[in-house]
Amino acid sequence: MRRTLVLLGGIGLLALLLTPATGSASSAARAAQVRAQTAQDTLAFGRTLYQQGCVSCHGLDPAGPSNYPTVPSLADVGGASAVDWVLRTGRMPWRSTVGPAIERGKPKYNESETRALSLYVGEAVGDSDLPTVDIGQGDVKRGRDLYAQACAACHGMNGAGAALGGANIAPSLRDVAPLDTAEAMRIGPGVMPVFEGGDYDAAGVNSIAAYVHSLKTGADDVGGAPIGGKGPVPEGFVAWVIGLGALILVAKRIGGKT
Ligand code: HEC
Numbered sequence: 156m157r158r159t160l161v162l163l164g165g166i167g168l169l170a171l172l173l174t175p176a177t178g179s180a181s182s183a184a185r186a187a188q189v190r191a192q193t194a195q196d197t198l199a200f201g202r203t204l205y206q207q208g209c210v211s212c213h214g215l216d217p218a219g220p221s222n223y224p225t226v227p228s229l230a231d232v233g234g235a236s237a238v239d240w241v242l243r244t245g246r247m248p249w250r251s252t253v254g255p256a257i258e259r260g261k262p263k264y265n266e267s268e269t270r271a272l273s274l275y276v277g278e279a280v281g282d283s284d285l286p287t288v289d290i291g292q293g294d295v296k297r298g299r300d301l302y303a304q305a306c307a308a309c310h311g312m313n314g315a316g317a318a319l320g321g322a323n324i325a326p327s328l329r330d331v332a333p334l335d336t337a338e339a340m341r342i343g344p345g346v347m348p349v350f351e352g353g354d355y356d357a358a359g360v361n362s363i364a365a366y367v368h369s370l371k372t373g374a375d376d377v378g379g380a381p382i383g384g385k386g387p388v389p390e391g392f393v394a395w396v397i398g399l400g401a402l403i404l405v406a407k408r409i410g411g412k413t
């Protein structure tokens with residue numbers, strides 16, 4: 156019984172191994188054709204989505220001027236990486252014209268739509284590269300040091316984020332995916348600088364992303380009350396309410412004594 160099974164398994168395996176060998180030349184050519192066709196389809200799909208969802212603000216040609224002075228042209232905001240980032244984090248399409256910064260939202264596009272839009276805009280502006288990141292290859296301790304030097308001033312050592320003055324907010328990093336970190340470093344959105352090359356090569360990015368990821372679990376918390384990691388706005392609010400409440404109590408006390 157057992158031997159029959161092994162034999163049958165062997166025959167099956169042999170059949171599997173032999174199948175691709177039949178007519179290999181033509182099937183390789185066909186595969187290349189299918190790949191080219193798929194890339195073409197993806198670009199066409201991306202163009203359609205762009206025309207439906209982005210043209211009204213960013214202009215007919217992603218590499219050309221936008222339609223409003225308050226909307227940036229997509230020519231130099233970071234190519235495919237920027238599009239991937241704004242779509243995955245639900246920042247675009249833009250929902251309101253008021254508010255301090257582009258906030259995260261519910262993504263409007265699924266994975267293949269996001270890929271198509273990123274590819275289409277990337278091709279149009281000549282920057283189709285998407286970063287890769289592998290926090291398994293990162294060194295959390297080195298990431299922590301780099302983060303302390305380069306990121307903590309704005310995002311806080313514990314990643315809670317901070318209001319930067321004006322309309323600028325460095326968002327909380329407690330909910331970001333490793334790819335968000337890699338993309339943000341490559342794009343430099345808003346007032347955030349671009350971090351590329353030198354300490355910020357692939358190994359540096361993996362390490363910083365690994366440190367940022369560790370903030371999620373609080374494994375490397377260095378103090379500060381996270382208040383649920385909700386970011387600078389609720390934290391500022393809590394500071395106001397508790398701080399003001401305490402002041403009022405003290406004032407009442409002093410007032411009562413005199
Ligand atoms: C209603 C107008 C509007 C629509 C529609 C819109 N955008 Fe935007 N987009 C903006 C504005 C305004 C900004 C600048 C936001 C800021 O920096 O505060 C922006 C910025 C961007 C940025 C740069 C982000 C950064 O921080 O560097 C990208 C990339 C982008 N949009 C992509 C898209 C894509 C892709 C679509 C279509 C799916 C889209 N946008 C649809 C208004 C719009």
Ligand code: HEC
Nearest residue numbers: 244257305306309324325326335336339344345346347350
């Ligand atoms: C000068 C202040 C500043 C510095 C320094 C800075 N950032 Fe930022 N960062 C910002 C601002 C502002 C935004 C939001 C931009 C926007 O929404 O358009 C941001 C956005 C991000 C985001 C996207 C978060 C999200 O919700 O998708 C990540 C990730 C990020 N920064 C990581 C980093 C890392 C890692 C470093 C250090 C290598 C760093 N930042 C350094 C100001 C800064």
